[in-house]
Amino acid sequence: MTRPQHQPFRAQPASSAAARAEAQPPAGPPPLAPDAKVDLQAARAESGVEKVLTELDTDLVGMVPVKARIAEIAALLLVDGQRARFGLSGSTPGLHMSFTGSPGTGKTTVALRMAEMLHRLGYSRRGHLVSVTRDDLVGQYVGHTAPKTKDALKRAMGGVLFIDEAYYLFRAENERDYGQEAIEILLQVMEEHRDDLVVIFAGYADRMDQFFAANPGLSSRVAHHIDFPDYSIDELMAIGQLMVAREGYRFAESTLPVLREYLSRRSRQPRFANARSVRNALERARLRHANRLLESGLPVSRDDLMELRPEDFLSSRVFTDPVDGTPAGPATG
Numbered sequence: 001m002t003r004p005q006h007q008p009f010r011a012q013p014a015s016s017a018a019a020r021a022e023a024q025p026p027a028g029p030p031p032l033a034p035d036a037k038v039d040l041q042a043a044r045a046e047s048g049v050e051k052v053l054t055e056l057d058t059d060l061v062g063m064v065p066v067k068a069r070i071a072e073i074a075a076l077l078l079v080d081g082q083r084a085r086f087g088l089s090g091s092t093p094g095l096h097m098s099f100t101g102s103p104g105t106g107k108t109t110v111a112l113r114m115a116e117m118l119h120r121l122g123y124s125r126r127g128h129l130v131s132v133t134r135d136d137l138v139g140q141y142v143g144h145t146a147p148k149t150k151d152a153l154k155r156a157m158g159g160v161l162f163i164d165e166a167y168y169l170f171r172a173e174n175e176r177d178y179g180q181e182a183i184e185i186l187l188q189v190m191e192e193h194r195d196d197l198v199v200i201f202a203g204y205a206d207r208m209d210q211f212f213a214a215n216p217g218l219s220s221r222v223a224h225h226i227d228f229p230d231y232s233i234d235e236l237m238a239i240g241q242l243m244v245a246r247e248g249y250r251f252a253e254s255t256l257p258v259l260r261e262y263l264s265r266r267s268r269q270p271r272f273a274n275a276r277s278v279r280n281a282l283e284r285a286r287l288r289h290a291n292r293l294l295e296s297g298l299p300v301s302r303d304d305l306m307e308l309r310p311e312d313f314l315s316s317r318v319f320t321d322p323v324d325g326t327p328a329g330p331a332t333g
């Protein structure tokens with residue numbers, strides 16, 4: 001990523017960020033005097049990064065360790081930017097990352113915020129995020145992979161390349177798999193354009209561990225490993241509250257224990273996807289709510305239009321499908 005005081009991205013491949021910095025001293029103001037003082041708090045306020053961190057805190061429930069890591073990275077970049085003002089230009093801090101966690105734990109959402117934060121701190125020209133999977137990078141035939149991978153990289157330059165389920169790039173059982181070619185190109189670009197591109201690898205923790213173990217070159221270029229924990233039932237409830245409030249709905253008081261039971265059962269059923277399962281549950285509840293109001297044939301108030309009631313959840317299959325392999329029981333709550 002381009003340091004705040006450095007020159008903007010140039011299309012030509014550079015041998016390395018350090019060599020380039022040496023060959024072409026950064027344009028911009030001359031370095032501060034060695035005895036000058038800079039105000040880190042002011043720099044932080046000026047960058048607007050505070051806003052990103054505050055929004056991250058208010059918009060997203062829980063994920064305390066994730067938020068802490070992001071605040072640390074923000075501090076690192078802020079200090080690095082101020083070091084550059086004194087001409088203390090070491091190499092750009094490594095910013096490639098891995099986000100590991102179960103489905104629906106907020107990896108994509110946080111990656112978007114990360115892209116914005118890097119932009120505000122001057123480490124990303126564009127602040128955008130390009131999300132790809134294996135199919136976007138790897139071709140079916142010989143000669144197709146390099147152009148696909150390079151195209152994705154080109155689109156992501158100046159921002160973040162988010163590679164979802166990154167382990168599908170690597171197939172240990174097939175050494176002639178084209179995924180290997182994509183990995184080679186990624187490796188090269190991650191090094192050569194490390195000052196203009198951040199790559200985030202995302203996926204399940206255990207598979208990602210295997211992926212990095214099999215590709216030590218990639219692993220050693222990833223500076224920040226951030227783990228996204230599964231949500232507790234309380235956190236899922238809070239996420240539900242946040243989501244309905246945002247959509248102009250609310251839960252009736254009697255709905256809360258039903259939703260809790262719903263989430264508790266759902267979390268023990270197959271294909272549970274944390275916060276995404278909450279979102280899906282609410283979508284279906286909205287559907288039942290709408291049908292309930294229409295079928296009642298009665299005039300409805302503003303309250304009626306807003307309130308999700310227990311019956312909007314109770315007819316879900318979640319209450320009849322088995323949990324943890326136990327036979328289906330009657331709906332509770």
Ligand SMILES: Nc1ncnc2c1ncn2[C@@H]1O[C@H](COP(=O)(O)OP(=O)(O)OP(=O)(O)O)[C@@H](O)[C@H]1O
Nearest residue numbers: 059060061102103104105106107108109239275276
């Ligand atoms: N902590 C949270 N608070 C509020 N909403 C959240 C939280 N985490 C995730 N969400 C919401 O849940 C949904 C799923 O999140 P997201 O897509 O970021 O998960 P993911 O980890 O990328 O999932 P996958 O691995 O399946 O791609 C989004 O709508 C997101 O806004």
Ligand SMILES: [Mg+2]
Nearest residue numbers: 107108109164
């Ligand atoms: Mg995702």
